[in-house]
Amino acid sequence: MTEKLRLDIPLVLPDVSHAADACVARLMDEFNGRDGIEQVHVTGLQDGGPAQLCVHFDADVLSLRQIRELIVSAGAGITERFGHALWQVEGIGYQRRARTVAEFVRRVPGVLDVEANAGGVVRVEFDRGATSEQVVREALAGRGIRIAKTLGREAPNEHEHHGEHDHHGHSHGEHGETGHDHGHAHGGFLGPNTELIFALGCGAALGLGYALTKLVSGVPSWLPLNLYILAYVLGGFFTLREAIDNLKLRKFEIDTLMLVAAAGAAVLGAWAEGALLLFLFSLGHALEHYAMGRARQAIEALAKLAPQTATVWRDGSTREVRIEELVVGDVVLVRPNERLPADGFVVKGTSSINQAPVTGESIPVDKHPIDDAAAARGRPQSVDAASRVFAGTINGGGAIEVEVTRLAADSALARVVQMVSEAEAQKSPTQRFTDKFERVFVPAVLALAVVLLFAWVVIDEPFRDSFYRAMAVLVAASPCALAIATPSAVLSGVARAARGGVLVKGGAPLENLGSLNAIAFDKTGTLTEGRPRITDIVTFAGVPEDELLAVAVAVEALSDHPLAAAIARDGRQRLQGREIAPASDLKSLTGRGVTAKLGAETIWIGKAEMFGTEGIAALGTEAASAIEKLRQAGRTTMVVRRGNQDLGAIGLMDTPRAGAREALEALRALGIKRMIMISGDHARVAESIAKDVGLDEAWGDLMPEDKVEAIRKLRSEAKVAMVGDGVNDAPAMANATVGISMG
Template sequence: MNDKLELDIPILLPDLPDAADACLDRLVSTLSAKGGVDRVHVINDAQMPVRLCIHFDAAKLPLPRLREMVRAAGAEITERYGHTIWQVSGINHERRARTVSEALYALAGVVQVGATPGGTIRIEYNREQTTEAEIRATLRKLKVGLGKRIAPDDHAGHDHGSGGHADGEEKHDLGDGHDHSHANFLGPNTELIFALVCGAMLGIGYLIDNLVTGAPKWLPTGSYVAAYFFGGFFTLREAIDNLRLKKFEIDTLMLVAAAGAAALGAWAEGALLLFLFSLGHALEHYAMGRAKQAIEALAKLAPETATVRRDGQTSEIPVEQLVVGDVAIIRPNERLPADGFVIKGSSAINQAPVTGESIPVDKVPVADAVAARAEPDAVEAESRVFAGTINGGGAIEIEVTRRSNESALAKVVKMVSEAETQKSPTQRFTDRFERVFVPAILVLSVLLLFAWIVVDEPFRNSFYRAMAVLVAASPCALAIATPSAVLSGVARAARSGVLVKGGAPLEHLGSLKAIAFDKTGTLTEGRPRITDVVPVDGTDEGELLALAVAVEDLSDHPLAQAIVKDGRERLQDRALPVAADMKSLTGRGVTATVDGHTVWIGKAEMFGTDGVPALGQRATDAIARLRESGRTTMVVRMGDRDLGAIGLMDTPREAAKIALRRLRGMGVSRMIMISGDHQKVAEAISNEVGIDEAWGDLMPEDKVAAIKKLAGEDKVAMVGDGVNDAPAMASATVGIAMGAAGSDVALETADVALMADDLAHLPFAVGLSRHTRSIIRQNVFVSLGVVAFLVPATILGVGIGPAVAVHEGSTLLVVINALRLLAYRDPAKLTA
């Protein structure tokens, strides 16, 4: 454990009455369960505010993920920590990314840095110690050009002018012709052009040297020197940056070897070395650009302008100027500019760009715009729309509920970009391997440098062999093997509406043998209906329902909302009593006051404990009958009188049955449903959807314990809605949230987010993960195999030229192999 984060609880949870409150306990429990968190505790001393202290391992749990989890629980820590993500130029491979990361880490106040070969930088910094301006200055010194800001600094605000850029930031994207690093003066393919010119000069020099008789001796040498210039230009820039950081990497080795060849008079071999190395690098950068473009394509889904109606006037404005409450007009076949809800018109909208749904979804206006405006997250799916999706044949008007940089699409782009920078278990292994392997090879090369003392050969030959071993042993392919696959896999998943937050969940997902599912909203539709109203002790059915509706109308629990909705339909225009002072009894029910009497509504298990009066025999019998028939039950009691029970039933999802069959066919041997419902109800639903194990009667803390138990036996995923299930999801190897496009909390708390409210995307995600793991294994095998072959081969006499050719060829091979993930197809769609 190497990191600690302290947060003032009054800032983190401003409405918390004291440190003994259950909200704080739940937050501590959720964070403690997460892999990578060593310990969470409260610091309470008289001199300072009460603080929450989190000890965590940044290698396993990057700070952005920790921030998301804490923020989802109500924290506000952006006053101290800045956070931004940029697209950049000048980072085209893993070694360069590491160089930039280490240079930024050297700045005081920089907490975490993630630079990727895909051209993205994520930076977390402490505002009390450094500023964004200092970070920008360091990047300029490293010849890294800043392009589009993917995620603005949280505290600096969301409005950086009409273009959404901070002051002084160039307002242009990469590849727009503007040269950020002043090294791509011939366009984005400058490095490739230089490599080809190097090859041409090498060829000309060789031809003059060997075929033209009587030519001046300086002519072929001049051609070789020109080849050195073009072949070593980019390599020299990177080597200088590495040496400033006291790093000795492959770029430096290549220059030393080329300089040594020149010193020995072997100009042609030195030029060949630089040609092969620069050509390999240029092709590697070009290939990695393909994966980078897949990420950038996400950001271009949203339109640049929106048509809005303000004060009765219609005008076209940049999407950055849209504000919450604006009415946007979307014509047929146009992309939607923002998240919101439909207030006028009907149409079928293609949501595939955000949710991955293959069939357009019919959208209708909300029934109550005022209620939708008050609670936008509660708007039904048939009226909710997302930025970047494509309107069908009908014109519609929507009311904006999120600004352009806060939309579901913007969050996906930000989180996918962050995911690139978060290392997988295999990448952490290769990093550890390199830390041991590289010094060992350096020692071996030094020993070989003095081989002429032992072996009867000239120093020239010993020097040449030592340089060849250095070149052959450089683990370039190994360095890029995993990042290239993770980048491609994350991009491919996002294109199909699956957000995977980094290499770790991407790898773990494919190795799962057990998956736990929450019941409500995951295996079922999440829209329970009242099926039975059973009054007892002479209570009128209308009185029972009216009291239940009045109390549950104060709650936002799905079961409460179901009672309110169906109860109002049954009661029609009947007057309701007035309920007040509602309190939630987590996982059990609610209590409120009606006409001076205390009312309890909840599970039968709530009664007879913690001061709540026990149920009478008739109410107990009614509950038993309802549960035997698979109903979810709610008991209503007023004062000392049992009023009766209400039975509800949720509809199992048809897609869940298909998804579960596919998962079982993919080798997921154990699937468990966990639910707070009675065991009989849980068993009824599990039998219908095809799950073998059903664990019912679980309180929220019981769900956490259940997942911890499963995780102790094997890797396990937890699938839920990301809100009530957050602690259980945090305890799993992989937390998976469904329907995340409509839930900020689900997006922030899950390791994997299925943007659509459809379990059918889970088998795709598991299949992609398994394919990614296979690609990573292949890449690592090829990388290590080439090194294992080349090192002894160069010791035995293979020259630098062939060694570089094989070395760069293997690097290019692993990148191209990783890019195959961009073409991954869902097997279910191939057979459909």
């Protein structure tokens, strides 16, 4: 009889941070093909759940206990032998430097794999039998790389569920970060912008030297010469360090050729031309470093949306702990207006939660306790949206208790940060082509220069002439298109965009903007204003509109709910200064609406579902029909009742930005063939807004990972840009051909 055992990967391999790690493949290879084991694979990735190792085994050959002991033992053996380290480091500011550092560390005996990116994240896998983490640290220090923070997870505690066919292991581990928390990376002794300061100093020395030569007569020759030498020192300082590192690796890259070309220009007496080469090259590197620093700060800002501590119930009382100490199954208390510390589901209390930071929904979502907590624990990814909550979102006016279903490092917000980080490290097609071209071009030019240098041996000419010809070839063959023309064009384009209020992060996005044929838009805050407004007022039984609004404004002015604020604000504008009688005794029916006293009468304002329950009279036929029409149009609808009389309904919606339709028409005129709205809001709302602004397609009810999949699907068909403004849009923007952030 075939059965399945599922174990969370961190339970078996505590040091492994993701299912694509080589140790997972080693563990699977060890069991695939063994007697009694039919299949071993990774599951849980497609439905958003935690990655798990799923083992199909023959229960007549191996018992559950035996298979579990075999897997845990094998995992312990792999963990003991193979070490992993994930660090945030200082000293990597651009992709070429990251590549050089990774190559250095990869040559340390015992190091199996190294990944480094321009954002300063280094991941190392090593064989503990041949080396140690300390040796790897020393290798990085030898390259001028300082470890600022250790990123990773600690070993989880065991927690396993076993059923007749499926067995789930849920780790109660702690995912955390250790080390020293630095808000930014320091580029050198002048702070994070040392390279930029050096590059600008090089340009200043070059410009002053050139001005003295051309504009001032009678200047002694040594003065501009010394300025050019200063420009050489400042412009070539970081380039020389990179070239030396590459030569130690027996590699000739563009840094080496630029230095040799600049030296050749100096030998020929063309000091200004050599200094110009170094200035443009160093400025390109410095700006790339600066852009990556800004990107890293943006990613850190995403991570800070979640609170650092949580109030958790333990041993019958509450205490405050760091979010990294939360384990699956903990119950946390979230007070009104606090940010939620973890993903989970509501077990007690009702409230409205602002999910815009994670899902992009423009209006707070009402939450109520889960009906079956036991079933939710078994399949947390299937919890209904009305009870599921996310770390980093903002609680409304009610206190709630949330049972944690994901560790801090596995929350939806943490996955957003991870997806952005991974996408930032990817190279553009042009960058990959340039890297390959450099590997051939640089050695070829240097070899040609060497051949020409010794031409005097073969032909009858003085050594001086051969040397001059070799230096001339070096200068002429300096990679102008790679090191000067492209950065100059990029800088010009970026500067022009900046003057128009658009910040472009580098050459790759600028290049890709010109070849787009599809654009995907987020809704909230991008095509819309990001706040609800009154769009429709429907009165019942001849009630005047002013009377309905006066009652609604009087009551909603007492509430702090975002929808109440919209009704009070827009209602006052529509009443144009009319005197409004004050309401009192406001009571919130969280998730449904409010009730209050206006004079001697009771006022009810809320969703249609509030009426007909708990002793509140049901809505009449006219009211129910009007509400359904508003909902079909994508409106959030609030019913107003005074005593036993239904006064009317108010429809609210996040309204389109002024000029949104005109902007979309301008994009069509530029040749953008396909434009789509992708939103975390309800499909009806998304379709209504899309119709208002002139879009033909609208995809709603999308979580951040769903938006990523939507962009990947679009990208397989066309070059697509993603336009958004929220945290929930960041992974989709990072996975698009070009990501465009509003604000």
